[in-house]
Amino acid sequence: MSKQILVLPGDGIGPEIMAEAVKVLNLANDKYTLGFELSFDDLGGAAIDRYGVPLADETLARAKAADAVLLGAVGGPKWDTIDPAIRPERGLLKIRSQLGLFGNLRPAILYPQLAEASSLKPEVVAGLDILIVRELTGGIYFGQPRESKVLENGERMAYDTLPYSESEIRRIAKVGFDMARVRGKKLCSVDKANVLASSQLWRAVVEEVAKDYPDVELSHMYVDNAAMQLVRAPKQFDVMVTDNMFGDILSDEASMLTGSIGMLPSASLDANNKGMYEPCHGSAPDIAGKGIANPLATILSVSMMLRYSFGQVAAADAIEKAVSLVLDQGLRTGDIWSEGKTKVGTAAMGDAVVEAL
Amino acid sequence: MSKQILVLPGDGIGPEIMAEAVKVLNLANDKYTLGFELSFDDLGGAAIDRYGVPLADETLARAKAADAVLLGAVGGPKWDTIDPAIRPERGLLKIRSQLGLFGNLRPAILYPQLAEASSLKPEVVAGLDILIVRELTGGIYFGQPRESKVLENGERMAYDTLPYSESEIRRIAKVGFDMARVRGKKLCSVDKANVLASSQLWRAVVEEVAKDYPDVELSHMYVDNAAMQLVRAPKQFDVMVTDNMFGDILSDEASMLTGSIGMLPSASLDANNKGMYEPCHGSAPDIAGKGIANPLATILSVSMMLRYSFGQVAAADAIEKAVSLVLDQGLRTGDIWSEGKTKVGTAAMGDAVVEAL
Ligand SMILES: CC(C)[C@H](C(=O)O)[C@@H](O)C(=O)O
Numbered sequence: 001m002s003k004q005i006l007v008l009p010g011d012g013i014g015p016e017i018m019a020e021a022v023k024v025l026n027l028a029n030d031k032y033t034l035g036f037e038l039s040f041d042d043l044g045g046a047a048i049d050r051y052g053v054p055l056a057d058e059t060l061a062r063a064k065a066a067d068a069v070l071l072g073a074v075g076g077p078k079w080d081t082i083d084p085a086i087r088p089e090r091g092l093l094k095i096r097s098q099l100g101l102f103g104n105l106r107p108a109i110l111y112p113q114l115a116e117a118s119s120l121k122p123e124v125v126a127g128l129d130i131l132i133v134r135e136l137t138g139g140i141y142f143g144q145p146r147e148s149k150v151l152e153n154g155e156r157m158a159y160d161t162l163p164y165s166e167s168e169i170r171r172i173a174k175v176g177f178d179m180a181r182v183r184g185k186k187l188c189s190v191d192k193a194n195v196l197a198s199s200q201l202w203r204a205v206v207e208e209v210a211k212d213y214p215d216v217e218l219s220h221m222y223v224d225n226a227a228m229q230l231v232r233a234p235k236q237f238d239v240m241v242t243d244n245m246f247g248d249i250l251s252d253e254a255s256m257l258t259g260s261i262g263m264l265p266s267a268s269l270d271a272n273n274k275g276m277y278e279p280c281h282g283s284a285p286d287i288a289g290k291g292i293a294n295p296l297a298t299i300l301s302v303s304m305m306l307r308y309s310f311g312q313v314a315a316a317d318a319i320e321k322a323v324s325l326v327l328d329q330g331l332r333t334g335d336i337w338s339e340g341k342t343k344v345g346t347a348a349m350g351d352a353v354v355e356a357l
Numbered sequence: 358m359s360k361q362i363l364v365l366p367g368d369g370i371g372p373e374i375m376a377e378a379v380k381v382l383n384l385a386n387d388k389y390t391l392g393f394e395l396s397f398d399d400l401g402g403a404a405i406d407r408y409g410v411p412l413a414d415e416t417l418a419r420a421k422a423a424d425a426v427l428l429g430a431v432g433g434p435k436w437d438t439i440d441p442a443i444r445p446e447r448g449l450l451k452i453r454s455q456l457g458l459f460g461n462l463r464p465a466i467l468y469p470q471l472a473e474a475s476s477l478k479p480e481v482v483a484g485l486d487i488l489i490v491r492e493l494t495g496g497i498y499f500g501q502p503r504e505s506k507v508l509e510n511g512e513r514m515a516y517d518t519l520p521y522s523e524s525e526i527r528r529i530a531k532v533g534f535d536m537a538r539v540r541g542k543k544l545c546s547v548d549k550a551n552v553l554a555s556s557q558l559w560r561a562v563v564e565e566v567a568k569d570y571p572d573v574e575l576s577h578m579y580v581d582n583a584a585m586q587l588v589r590a591p592k593q594f595d596v597m598v599t600d601n602m603f604g605d606i607l608s609d610e611a612s613m614l615t616g617s618i619g620m621l622p623s624a625s626l627d628a629n630n631k632g633m634y635e636p637c638h639g640s641a642p643d644i645a646g647k648g649i650a651n652p653l654a655t656i657l658s659v660s661m662m663l664r665y666s667f668g669q670v671a672a673a674d675a676i677e678k679a680v681s682l683v684l685d686q687g688l689r690t691g692d693i694w695s696e697g698k699t700k701v702g703t704a705a706m707g708d709a710v711v712e713a714l
């Protein structure tokens with residue numbers, strides 16, 4: 001039976017990098033007879049321009065019907081002054097929430113070929129391989145009530161709510177433990193339990209889930225300390241699990257440790273491993289349309305999709321190997337270029353991966 | 358007229374490092390005839406042991422009556438299993454809130470003598486000098502309602518509230534602009550306005566305050582991006598202003614960039630520049646009582662106190678110069694020690710600063 005993949009190139013550099021990822025996906029599809037059927041639609045700013053909303057109902061319906069979603073990136077200055085209720089990011093948050101994609105996997109890996117690119121000392125980051133598991137459909141991103149209002153004294157005020165239920169915490173903790181189990185067997189749960197009520201419940205539930213994983217070593221860390229430790233000694237971490245907001249901050253910090261955020265893919269999974277896959281970097285409007293963006297994170301997102309949603313390990317491995325090979329060949333887009341390497345554009349990089357595959 | 362200083366050594370290494378800071382303060386008091394009168398009390402775990410609560414009413418009354426408060430650090434494993442309502446951190450949060458110390462100044466400075474200690478490449482951090490202005494008495498740390506409860510279906514859930522009012526944002530934004538004005542004239546306001554209602558108000562009010570500071574260059578950054586940029590290129594920042602929770606995370610990350618968190622003081626000020634001064638590092642229970650902790654952050658907190666609460670610029674400068682001198686002499690506590698330097702303990706380091714002064 002054929003598998004449906006919905007491709008959402010999005011905004012900024014999205015369409016350019018997605019074009020290369022689609023080349024790679026089409027080749028893998030043929031070579032490994034995966035039976036994928038691709039269809040395309042818009043999300044974010046592109047959807048605002050086309051449908052008047054950042055996620056159209058028909059697009060959401062197609063995403064729900066699809067077996068996996070491949071996303072470029074959303075947002076850009078063009079839509080910065082739009083009504084906050086329909087800004088591009090709202091489309092992203094809505095699709096995450098509506099598809100129930102609560103488990104966000106964000107690897108931070110240092111590619112040995114790119115070790116130079118990190119702003120950290122080589123000995124601090126060499127061999128870095130962290131997986132951040134971020135809760136993606138709960139917490140302060142979606143908490144109700146949230147409101148902006150005028151008080152009786154005429155002053156404006158606004159507030160957000162940070163809620164977590166036991167079941168929300170339990171299912172993301174399980175993802176964390178499951179991932180740790182097949183990796184380095186170490187899970188660090190990050191919270192702010194010395195201040196927040198939601199974090200106190202978080203910590204308690206993670207402790208309970210830990211009983212089912214005696215083979216995984218669990219530790220707890222406050223988020224401020226985690227932000228420090230990532231800079232001081234990032235290699236102490238294997239898998240980190242944390243809430244939506246802390247995960248947003250720490251995963252970006254961790255990805256930057258590698259110096260090659262243009263290389264990092266991510267997966268957002270539901271309870272049945274149906275997922276949406278996207279690069280960690282954003283829509284980079286400043287370089288959009290110039291043909292210089294790095295397509296590798298999107299290509300590696302294809303690999304993650306094959307691995308996590310379809311169990312196509314051989315094809316996933318092959319794509320990762322092809323990416324490694326083009327790096328070995330010295331090919332670099334501008335963001336990861338260094339003296340002595342060959343600078344190439346988006347399409348040339350995509351073609352090189354296709355060639356290597 | 359004499360000035361009252363309330364000294365709260367606190368827990369862990371607190372008493373040790375405070376003893377050295379008090380030596381320096383006493384000398385400065387004599388030398389510059391500052392007319393300070395010191396008194397001592399307990400906060401945090403030490404207060405729990407003595408009074409049964411982390412901040413006793415009488416201690417709070419003395420803090421309110423004092424002209425400035427000097428704090429060591431609070432917390433430790435001894436009190437980890439205590440009722441959350443009276444854990445040591447609650448004392449810290451209460452004194453901040455009750456004294457109205459909304460303006461938290463956290464410098465992240467790289468001492469040239471300690472450049473080696475950073476985990477970042479020298480060229481990325483050389484000359485680093487950032488000031489983080491953190492809102493300290495509002496937001497999710499104090500927001501009501503907050504609750505932990507059992508739902509009808511038997512599931513536990515907990516939530517916190519993140520509120521900000523216009524006046525809370527305005528006064529901390531002013532601190533940020535005022536600081537930027539006397540420094541590099543660049544202010545970066547950090548929020549998550551693409552997701553949070555409170556951040557949207559934050560950004561709007563900061564923009565309004567900016568009109569009174571045409572000489573300061575204002576930028577806005579999302580917190581996830583700020584966490585990345587601090588790693589990628591921290592020297593792009595001069596002053597950063599942000600909310601309580603984001604400030605907690607980013608100031609710890611920034612301080613670790615310098616590799617010398619044992620060197621960093623902080624100030625928490627009210628509307629009249631009455632303040633509480635403390636080192637950025639915590640109570641480090643693992644090395645408490647060993648006489649090896651670094652007292653320099655606490656000594657530099659004395660210098661900040663002289664500068665911000667008492668306008669004693671000459672005395673403040675002299676203490677900073679004395680600290681710089683002992684570093685030049687090659688004296689180092691264990692946390693900042695490197696090959697070829699002289700390792701000293703807490704008291705020897707304090708004595709050396711006294712000597713230099
Ligand atoms: C665009 C924004 C809403 C989003 C988030 O905060 O989740 C992004 O930063 C991310 O991490 O995917």
Ligand SMILES: CC(C)[C@H](C(=O)O)[C@@H](O)C(=O)O
Pocket residue numbers: 194195224446449605
């Ligand atoms: C101890 C804790 C409550 C405190 C905070 O989060 O504010 C500390 O981390 C700090 O930054 O001073």
